[in-house]
Amino acid sequence: MKKIQKKLLASTVAAAAFASMAMVPAVQAEVSASVGVANMYYWRGLDLGGGAALSADINYSVSGFFVGAWTSSGDEAMGTEYDLYAGYGGEVGDFNYSLSVVSYNYADPKDGEPLSPGDLTEVVLGLGYGPFAATYYDNVAGSSGYNYFTLALDFEKFAVLYGQHEDDLSHIDLTYKYNDNLSFTVGKVVDDASGAYPDEAKFIVSLSLPIDFK
Numbered sequence: 051m052k053k054i055q056k057k058l059l060a061s062t063v064a065a066a067a068f069a070s071m072a073m074v075p076a077v078q079a080e081v082s083a084s085v086g087v088a089n090m091y092y093w094r095g096l097d098l099g100g101g102a103a104l105s106a107d108i109n110y111s112v113s114g115f116f117v118g119a120w121t122s123s124g125d126e127a128m129g130t131e132y133d134l135y136a137g138y139g140g141e142v143g144d145f146n147y148s149l150s151v152v153s154y155n156y157a158d159p160k161d162g163e164p165l166s167p168g169d170l171t172e173v174v175l176g177l178g179y180g181p182f183a184a185t186y187y188d189n190v191a192g193s194s195g196y197n198y199f200t201l202a203l204d205f206e207k208f209a210v211l212y213g214q215h216e217d218d219l220s221h222i223d224l225t226y227k228y229n230d231n232l233s234f235t236v237g238k239v240v241d242d243a244s245g246a247y248p249d250e251a252k253f254i255v256s257l258s259l260p261i262d263f264k
């Protein structure tokens with residue numbers, strides 16, 4: 051895997067969460083924000099090794115279009131991350147869709163040069179029907195041919211997700227949602243052709259609290 055792809059594997063973003071923000075288009079302009087904490091920075095089946103992660107986001111949406119920013123600590127190699135994103139999404143009956151662009155940014159990584167807006171960018175396509183969702187991530191700047199996709203089933207209290215990296219690394223996540231703010235996830239790498247990543251199960255506790263602007 052090329053050096054910049056290693057940077058991508060050391061980066062993270064909840065791009066699927068960004069896509070979900072647009073599933074029900076808001077005709078009137080809305081601003082939402084939240085703060086969160088988790089016991090680790092868990093990204094696409096991997097623990098990024100920086101210990102507990104603190105995060106925050108802010109999102110503006112209107113008529114299905116959305117823009118926003120997300121930031122987090124907890125990435126041992128790349129340091130504090132901030133991401134900028136924009137996209138559009140909507141729904142037709144039980145079918146929903148979204149298309150977004152996400153720029154991953156790091157001001158002071160431990161190894162390598164800082165990454166500024168546009169240096170490391172993915173296009174994210176999300177399609178869903180009822181509880182089923184498929185999401186495809188394609189790197190368009192900063193890596194050569196890297197892609198990732200997920201298949202997920204999401205119910206009221208439980209969710210299961212399968213994720214596949216383009217380099218034959220895959221994982222499964224099982225999540226229990228205690229309420230809208232607190233969730234518990236068990237994640238495990240199930241296939242690693244390179245043998246480079248730990249395959250023990252990981253237990254993630256995540257708490258997210260919305261910020262009320264009213």
